Amino acid sequence: MNSEVFVLKRFIKNVFALILSTAIAFSSVSIYTYADTLTENICSDTSSHSYDISSDIHNSEVRFSSANYPTLKACADAGINTLVVKVNISSYQSYNGQQPGIMPFVSFGEHWKNNDVWVNVNNTGSYEVKLDFSSIAPSSTETLQFGVQIANVSGPLTYSIEQAYLTGESNGSSSGGSGSSQGNTTHDYDVDIEYNYAKLLQESLYLFDANMCGNDVNENSGFTWRNDCHTYDSSIQYNGKTLDLSGGYHDAGDHVKFGLPAAYASTALALSYCQFPEAYENTGLKNHYDRIMNRFVDYFERCTVLDDNGDAIAFCYQVGEGGPDHSYSDIPENQPSSQRGNAFFADSSKPATDIVCQTAAALAIHAYNENDTTAYEYSKKLFKLAEGFISSNSADKLITYDGCGGFYSGTKWEDDYVLAAEWLYKYCEKNNISDKSAYYNAYKSKISSLYPGWVWSWDNATLPVNIFLLDSSGNSSEVANYIKGAVSSRTNSEGYTYFDSEGWGCARYNCALQACGLMYDAVNGTDLFGEWAKGQMNYILGNNSKHICYVVGYNDLAAKNPHHRAAFGTSGFPNGNVMHSAVGSIVGGSINSTDFPDSTADYKTSEVALDYNASLCVAAAGLYSYTMKNGSEEEKSAQYFLDAASLTDEMRQSVVEKDITLNDAKGDFNNDGISDSKDTAIILKMITSAIKGNGLGDMNGNGIIELIDAIKREEL
Numbered sequence: 057m058n059s060e061v062f063v064l065k066r067f068i069k070n071v072f073a074l075i076l077s078t079a080i081a082f083s084s085v086s087i088y089t090y091a092d093t094l095t096e097n098i099c100s101d102t103s104s105h106s107y108d109i110s111s112d113i114h115n116s117e118v119r120f121s122s123a124n125y126p127t128l129k130a131c132a133d134a135g136i137n138t139l140v141v142k143v144n145i146s147s148y149q150s151y152n153g154q155q156p157g158i159m160p161f162v163s164f165g166e167h168w169k170n171n172d173v174w175v176n177v178n179n180t181g182s183y184e185v186k187l188d189f190s191s192i193a194p195s196s197t198e199t200l201q202f203g204v205q206i207a208n209v210s211g212p213l214t215y216s217i218e219q220a221y222l223t224g225e226s227n228g229s230s231s232g233g234s235g236s237s238q239g240n241t242t243h244d245y246d247v248d249i250e251y252n253y254a255k256l257l258q259e260s261l262y263l264f265d266a267n268m269c270g271n272d273v274n275e276n277s278g279f280t281w282r283n284d285c286h287t288y289d290s291s292i293q294y295n296g297k298t299l300d301l302s303g304g305y306h307d308a309g310d311h312v313k314f315g316l317p318a319a320y321a322s323t324a325l326a327l328s329y330c331q332f333p334e335a336y337e338n339t340g341l342k343n344h345y346d347r348i349m350n351r352f353v354d355y356f357e358r359c360t361v362l363d364d365n366g367d368a369i370a371f372c373y374q375v376g377e378g379g380p381d382h383s384y385s386d387i388p389e390n391q392p393s394s395q396r397g398n399a400f401f402a403d404s405s406k407p408a409t410d411i412v413c414q415t416a417a418a419l420a421i422h423a424y425n426e427n428d429t430t431a432y433e434y435s436k437k438l439f440k441l442a443e444g445f446i447s448s449n450s451a452d453k454l455i456t457y458d459g460c461g462g463f464y465s466g467t468k469w470e471d472d473y474v475l476a477a478e479w480l481y482k483y484c485e486k487n488n489i490s491d492k493s494a495y496y497n498a499y500k501s502k503i504s505s506l507y508p509g510w511v512w513s514w515d516n517a518t519l520p521v522n523i524f525l526l527d528s529s530g531n532s533s534e535v536a537n538y539i540k541g542a543v544s545s546r547t548n549s550e551g552y553t554y555f556d557s558e559g560w561g562c563a564r565y566n567c568a569l570q571a572c573g574l575m576y577d578a579v580n581g582t583d584l585f586g587e588w589a590k591g592q593m594n595y596i597l598g599n600n601s602k603h604i605c606y607v608v609g610y611n612d613l614a615a616k617n618p619h620h621r622a623a624f625g626t627s628g629f630p631n632g633n634v635m636h637s638a639v640g641s642i643v644g645g646s647i648n649s650t651d652f653p654d655s656t657a658d659y660k661t662s663e664v665a666l667d668y669n670a671s672l673c674v675a676a677a678g679l680y681s682y683t684m685k686n687g688s689e690e691e692k693s694a695q696y697f698l699d700a701a702s703l704t705d706e707m708r709q710s711v712v713e714k715d716i717t718l719n720d721a722k723g724d725f726n727n728d729g730i731s732d733s734k735d736t737a738i739i740l741k742m743i744t745s746a747i748k749g750n751g752l753g754d755m756n757g758n759g760i761i762e763l764i765d766a767i768k769r770e771e772l
């Protein structure tokens with residue numbers, strides 16, 4: 057695995073907002089109102105301007121304002137929903153080999169939003185860019201500016217704005233208000249698939265078994281192919297204290313224990329049970345859920361460093377590092393401590409307010425669900441630790457990238473802070489604890505500025521914070537508006553709604569958007585998103601033009617080559633010869649199913665991860681509940697979970713027993729094109745692990761995997 061190619065892993069494009077303080081801006085304010093009142097010119101200065109963009113800025117932006125439409129609310133009231141800008145670029149250079157591009161945007165209060173619209177610039181000339189901003193905070197009364205940013209350029213840059221205007225042109229295609237339901241957008245591809253969300257939920261929990269870490273994996277993982285690993289995490293130093301930070305879960309196909317996605321995954325899992333308890337209780341899955349959730353909680357509690365008074369002074373937000381971990385390319389059980397990397401702690405010198413708050417939220421929701429007083433105490437301690445960070449640092453110094461930069465670089469902590477405050481409040485209210493007023497005040501201090509601005513992810517909780525409001529001061533109706541806006545502007549020709557962050561994890565974001573729609577309905581007693589979510593999930597299960605199912609092991613159409621080193625069972629990228637089936641894990645997938653190669657080497661589309669499966673769990677649980685309430689008799693009867701015996705068989709099946717094309721004539725069992733000692737190692741592993749290879753590794757063809765086969769491979 058090449059560590060360099062992981063540098064931008066799961067990085068999201070809206071980080072451009074961060075660099076705006078250094079942007080160059082000029083403003084043109086003369087307003088011409090056309091006869092058609094829905095079209096308003098907002099730019100009078102069409103002359104060309106030249107800039108010498110210094111190397112540390114590499115972008116330039118122009119801003120406009122409109123006296124008639126000074127806020128997003130004024131736009132929404134008048135039916136204005138689209139910004140159109142024509143930019144003529146007469147000279148530019150790309151910055152550091154990166155792709156130059158143009159982004160139309162709106163800016164209001166502290167917010168900067170472009171709905172991820174980006175147009176590549178590959179030549180000089182004229183470009184027209186459009187931004188449909190109807191889903192962005194339509195009730196905001198903060199001062200509004202419109203603009204375009206030209207990014208990834210270095211000077212000299214010369215361009216003019218030929219035209220900039222506002223229109224109501226997308227009215228016809230944009231969705232209605234929060235009152236009308238979002239119908240199914242997918243097509244029927246006539247595929248014979250069972251749409252069983254109970255089985256889907258049951259299997260999706262097993263990703264957590266595949267990713268268990270510690271000295272008790274052997275006895276706890278549902279997969280026989282997982283064993284104890286990284287046991288040396290039990291002795292980690294922090295300021296003279298020795299901490300046992302073994303346990304928990306690997307992040308993805310790699311083995312680092314990253315803070316943000318673990319906090320997200322446990323938050324999502326706890327919310328799935330909180331909102332849809334029947335999905336676990338009616339299907340016999342509560343025990344498995346408990347085993348997974350308790351492991352997260354136990355790990356987070358041990359990651360919390362207490363002083364003699366029992367107050368939290370630090371929180372370990374990461375064990376292991378991407379660099380050394382990605383230069384190691386074998387199963388977790390064999391990873392030496394020399395390729396583990398360091399552990400990282402949030403404390404007064406390195407506040408990681410987003411991670412600490414998101415973890416506090418997970419613990420608070422778990423405490424609320426299970427009446428777990430210890431989890432509540434730890435949630436409270438972590439929230440207090442975060443409040444200490446906030447009171448002694450300026451707002452822009454409250455996130456650290458130490459150890460996780462380039463992998464999970466958080467951009468905002470206020471969302472996580474409010475999510476934690478909401479659930480601490482709910483726990484206190486349920487248990488008559490007077491501390492609830494402090495949590496209410498914390499919530500109140502931030503909630504009105506937290507507009508839904510991106511799908512729910514490890515970096516952005518603005519959708520869920522506006523679903524679980526404590527009063528009417530949030531942006532509840534904008535949750536529904538945001539989801540409908542995303543469906544209208546981000547749906548492919550097959551009806552699948554995609555979010556794409558540099559190509560990573562489309563299916564995960566799709567499930568997270570489903571999850572938000574289904575939770576919104578559950579909280580508000582509405583029925584806006586059930587049919588739409590069902591169509592999306594059925595697409596994921598194989599109802600698409602390529603007939604590909606993105607959930608490993610769910611059916612015969614399922615992806616067979618997830619990027620997951622433990623499942624590889626061997627070193628390298630054993631495409632086609634993945635040894636173990638990581639049943640239940642959802643791969644990243646692609647924007648269009650026709651672009652999905654099902655290859656271990658294409659990790660942007662094939663990797664699996666904690667946050668991916670947690671999003672899947674919420675959506676699957678929500679769809680189970682929705683179907684049992686609203687489905688036809690046929691749909692309801694398709695909802696059943698597998699009995700323990702058949703589940704065990706399925707879970708423990710090895711992919712090499714299936715119809716994989718083997719390349720064993722040359723002794724190249726991991727399909728990396730060379731026959732070498734790695735292939736011998738596969739034979740040796742098969743001898744000791746009782747995996748039956750259907751011919752794989754049987755060099756002398758006598759039907760038995762034995763030492764002589766390894767020797768024959770070595771003789772090649």
Ligand SMILES: [Ca+2]
Nearest residue numbers: 271272274284
């Ligand atoms: Ca053990």
Ligand SMILES: [Ca+2]
Nearest residue numbers: 468469515516
């Ligand atoms: Ca955040």
Ligand SMILES: [Ca+2]
Nearest residue numbers: 724728730731
């Ligand atoms: Ca090989």
Ligand SMILES: [Ca+2]
Nearest residue numbers: 754758760765
């Ligand atoms: Ca043999």
Ligand SMILES: [Zn+2]
Nearest residue numbers: 269270285286
């Ligand atoms: Zn491990």
